[in-house]
Amino acid sequence: MSPDAIGQYIQETQIYRSVFRVGVPDSDRKRMLVMLGSVFLHLHPVKVRKSGIRMRYTWCMGGITFFLFLVLTFTGLLLMFYYRPTLEYAYVDIIDLRQQVPLGIMREIHRWGAHAMVIAVWLHMYRVFMTGSYKPPREFNWNVGVILLVLTLLLSFTGYLLPWDQLAMWAITVGSNMARATPFLGNEGPGSALLALGDIRLVTNASDARFGLLGGRFVGESALLRFYVLHCVGLPLIAGFLMAIHFWRIRRDGGISGPL
């Protein structure tokens, strides 16, 4: 049986036809149908402008960012099988991920992937600016993109705490101390004393924005758990939701690199 014959046979089985409705895209008609028929591929339009596939124009950065997001979600999920977000286990679990877990580079892929995603998202923003792709009617999508940028940085911030080493704990201490200085809502911020019922201050060390962020008066067990939940579930869900809007808006506003 030649490979061709085997291939032919497989392509004519009912299972194959059920999974791949269109089959091998060897005609233009099939190439169009396969883009419409697949839930993953139908993110793309059936036809794109030529400048849309030019690296010279798009730098590929948006796609790279999304791909890295998927890589990070997958590697993050795998890391979750071996990491416990408690004071007792967090640090040793991270060490174990390198020393005894199979393929000891999962943490590295996740961390360097995160660095790469931050770089890619900044370069994507740079590209959108340089090609003027933020001009009306695309202002809303630019704003969604900026929020996605902030979410990417927040994902990096929350993930940084999880190894629970000195670097992590102090970085988040310094970073979260900024929340103390929020106007009105921060314990040491301007105007916080105004929010008081007579003598009783409403905004104190144990009831200000920083306290809500950390779930405690300092970076401790509550902060670790909160940041873990935000990092693994909260922020990715919001980012996914906004990405859906972001990608849809691109199609709706005329496709990637469409003229104004």
Next chain:
Amino acid sequence: MEVLHAIGIAASILLPVVILILVISITAVKRGEASMGHGASHATATAHAAPAATAKAAAGGKLIPRRSMISWMTVAWAAFSASMLAAATATGRFMFPNVLFEPPPTFKAGNPDELQQGIVDERFKQRFGVWLVKDNDVVTGVLGIYALSTVCTHLGCTPNWLDGEQKFKCPCHGSGYYKNGINFEGPTPRPLERYAISLADDGQILVDKSKKFQYEKGEWASPQSFLKV
């Protein structure tokens, strides 16, 4: 008690939503009746059959809603907004824990006689984040005990007491403080903070970390920040 609490919150969110749904459905039904032709079957008796609520334009049936005393749509929107605001507030309150698994803010720190004058006591640094010093007060000159916070006032790291050089030195960015907590080198803008210190009933030192005193605000003059011996 908690059950009543929960019922109260649930009701305050559900009630406006229920009102909203009822109002909108009643309004919709009323409008539907008017346009459906219940009036058409009594077309001849136009004077009283044509609902006072609507005036039909010619053959198009465009409705002009009747003006009533209360705008029900406004009520509905107000109820909706109120319920959304209540839900958001409840979610926000959820994020502030009622119970903290942290060491208690007050602790007993041994007898005053256990401290020698001029020595920085590091027994409570690790567990409670406090240095105890028995020395002359920098403000009044009187001999007594004060409790210094081990949190560097620059960015929050933990300084080390260097006995040989008789100074606190922060490893993060090099902030330096004298034994009395006053800063003299490095990027820190102000001295270390003191915690409230007093004598417990059994004669031990009692430190209350929930009250802090800052030198630069003149708070070290407060008798709560210094235990005279």
Next chain:
Amino acid sequence: MESIEHLINYLADPKILIVLAAFLLFVSLRYPQKFYTNITGIGVFAAMGLFLVLSIFNPEFQKVVTKPDNVPIVGMLFLVPFFTWFSLREAVRNDKRKAEGQQLIEQDETADKVLSWPDLVYTELICMVVLTVVLIGWSLLLKAPI
């Protein structure tokens, strides 16, 4: 070598480097046709590459540049000027076309539409494979700090 190192250390002082860099940026934007060409691009990036290769022999420089958490920063120091040059080179080309009354490059390309399969999808696949290889290679070579 000593005197060159002294010169570079002197120039690297933020007071001087930032002012110099800002000045150069403004000058380059004033005369983009001269600065954002293939020759200047190759020249500048070859010079940066040469600087990196020669400086790696300095032990302090080596320690800083090869520290795992610093590698992305070094990457950015190349990527951002590169993409600035890349995009402005296209801008210069488009300016020239406009001055000559021609259509912009993108307007020319916009008229043609190509099928996503295979042109876009294959490009993306190759990009993903390359990126995966780079990421795994990076993870094998550099250990995350702990």
